[in-house]
Amino acid sequence: MNDDPTAASDEQDADHKIGEHNIQWLGLDIHNPVFAVSAVLVILFVISTLLFLDEAAGAFTNMRVWITSSFDWFFLIAANIFVLFCLGIAVSRLGKIRLGGPDAKARYGYPGWLAMLFAAGVGIGLMFFGVLEPVTHTLNPPIGVDPADTDTARAVGMSAAITHWGLQAWAIYAVVGLSLAFFCFNKGLPLTLRSAFYPLIGKRVWGPFGHIIDVTAVLATLFGLAVSLGYGAEQIAGGLNYLFDVPSSNSTKIILIVVIIGIALVSVSAGLDKGVKRLSELNMIMATLLFLFVLIAGPTVVIFATMGNAVVDYLYYLPDLSNWIGREDTEFLHGWTTFYWAWWISWSPFVGMFIARVSYGRTVREFITWVLIIPTIIGILWMSTFGGTALHQLFADGYLGVANSVPELALFKMLEQLPFAGIVSTISVFLIAIFFVTSADSGSLVMDIITAGGKMDAPVQQRVFWCLLAGLVAAALMLGGGMASLQALTISVGLPFGVVLLLMCVGLVKGMLEE
16 A cells, blocks of 8 residues: 555545445445446347347447448557557566555465456457467458468468457556556555546546446446357357257357356356356366367477467567558458457456456566466467467368358367367367356456445445346347447447546556656
């Protein structure tokens, strides 16, 4: 904690102001009006979507096209700024600051900490896109590369896939996570988004401006989580259809959402240490075993070569893939990169707050290393192994299963060519389901904290409410236009929140310089 008397006064003021807005009712601890406004907006949105399915699908599609074509420059500039900002903080003297004060001790060891980062952040995404993206971008390479030049196309395709899951993605999470952790653990402010703006506007964060920030954060978390749940439901449904001939219909996907949200409710009720942490560690163990299986059963020598080349190619092509000027590959730029940056930004309140929640006791330099650098390296290894295996099957063996499959079956089509395909694919479906559960669980925890005014011990009933609402939104959007609806909502929320993140960078530096 900061010993400065002024800071202490600010902390007391924060507690007072937050307390003014909290209402205890039926065992709940509601931060009015954030809880009420967020819940009402989401419920109205779900009802209107279900009542006007056809109109909703068209509106969502048009909204996505307009935002990605008009604001691609904003998303790419912002993502690049976040990377430079995080690296600059890490190498500066500010990197020595410890979250929680000089004597703070980390609450979680490295394995558990890293497991929770991935369970909340990118687990479902890597399972869905780890095979799909390297193959897709190799066959249709960006930045003007000729697909007939297979060597260059493979290098660019793998680099494009890694870019979407690399430095920019995790820098977005790191900005939010570091800001929240610093202002909560070092300045004694509530663990909520508005606290990051205290250095910029002072006590006004406890008024209407702060309410708007927190409501926006709840909506961003909810819709971003809905995208992840949608991808998870699609891949699980595809896997069940592939393995057991279960119809891969919207009805199946909604039933899956209902079942897995039900499982998530059990984990939510168990709390952070008994619920999310244990499931996250189980996820990491299973994901590591799957990774090792593909590495050993697949073209091992080729995979290791791919890993080495991927590091070099990623750094080489990163400037071109991060640039928006003069790009002719607008379909790739708008359909993939712009969408991804909006998706990461919309997820940043959720993942960033969860990362902050579990990062007490880490130095800023340690935080950035483990939240930015280590996950990028793991992403390179994962894409090189799964995507590299699929590309070897395509070019060396002439196997077209992945190239000709629907997106949700890409992983299973790659595994089809390896030993024990049925068993491993079944285990993969289970792994995706557990990632699904941990995402819903940790997302509910974050929305609960925000709507309780930053309290980390709010009643479990509130987490249950937000978990149920997340499943309802995912199901409603799945009916109202499928993944196109989910993606459009993510981008629409990500656009204004990108501005919020840029302001958070300013506030974080100002606050750290006072430390």
